[in-house]
């Protein structure tokens with residue numbers, strides 16, 4: 430693992446954004462089942478609610494509730510393109526959690542599922558949570574309520590304590606890890622791999638990587654941003670890509686949250702935790718801007 | 729990108745968040761299309777009071793769409809009831825007579841949810857930054873020197 434002072438925005442470009450751009454289609458094919466707590470949160474929102482899905486990935490939560498309006502965003506334009514194929518009545522757009530293109534203190538709800546753990550320093554994770562909270566209609570505002578309630582955010586992050594999972598991490602382990610994602614060979618994936626090489630370092634829109642993939646049979650038996658089961662131990666320091674036979678390995682950065690850490694970060698970011706828990710390898714919390722908090726500029 | 733979206737996006741740059749000139753973003757070179765969608769009267773009724781009506785009017789003006797009235801319609805104008813409703817207490821009319829969506833509600837549905845921007849640009853009135861809309865998707869990712 431690289432030392433923390435080397436992490437930050439550029440590090441995330443390489444170890445988060447570029448990886449998702451490349452694996453978008455394969456990743457999407459393994460992410461089709463909504464997680465129960467997220468589904469419950471979305472389906473109990475009042476009709477006419479307007480909110481955000483920040484880090485929407487392939488947009489799997491856009492089909493849950495047709496009586497609300499979700500502005501779904503992701504840092505990966507390829508994933509946004511996939512999300513846009515089934516986003517009605519919602520909308521999907523490309524945006525970064527640290528530069529959200531939305532008016533402050535406006536929304537009834539925000540989802541941020543498996544996003545905050547991709548930010549590579551504590552300061553950036555807290556900034557992200559601040560940015561999410563700043564979008565919500567605060568408790569002291571009575572304007573334009575649909576439900577009469579202040580805005581709430583649901584945040585999910587990967588847990589350090591998951592010793593019964595395939596990865597087996599637990600209390601005391603290093604919380605900052607690179608996790609391999611293996612795209613198995615096959616002509617299509619292989620083609621993508623070589624394409625990535627040519628384009629390494631280039632910015633801009635990629636060619637279509639949106640072909641439908643056959644879902645991995647057991648890829649989402651448990652919720653969690655986990656790789657397909659054929660992933661084996663790839664040395665974490667080996668770098669982002671690794672040609673071996675006909676498969677390709679990408680390394681994604683994660684900060685694994687220990688028990689209580691999500692609540693601490695939310696409070697440091699000026700939020701109040703309303704409800705929180707652990708669900709199969711993930712910590713989650715429902716939170717709102719704190720009444721005691723004096724943020725007003727959102728910056 | 730639905731027209732409704734333009735009521736809920738602004739410039740992504742921090743420096744613009746506090747500026748009234750940044751909202752709404754101005755559509756330019758917009759190519760519009762109608763993408764049909766099932767009407768959801770309850771959604772339209774509930775979302776109406778939360779719209780920034782002036783911003784919606786401005787956007788419609790820029791896009792050359794219909795001229796909207798200067799103030800937002802009242803929720804009462806969104807439904808029509810059968811004549812018999814007049815006999816009932818007004819408060820109960822909605823429940824008793826299955827109000828039907830009015831033409832106004834249908835027009836709002838078409839404007840907000842079916843009229844979409846296929847391509848073009850969204851321009852910040854404060855800093856002038858242009859966000860591209862391609863294949864119906866707006867891209868708000870900033871080049872690193874603007875973050």
Ligand SMILES: [Zn+2]
Nearest residue numbers: 739744852855
């Ligand atoms: Zn601006």
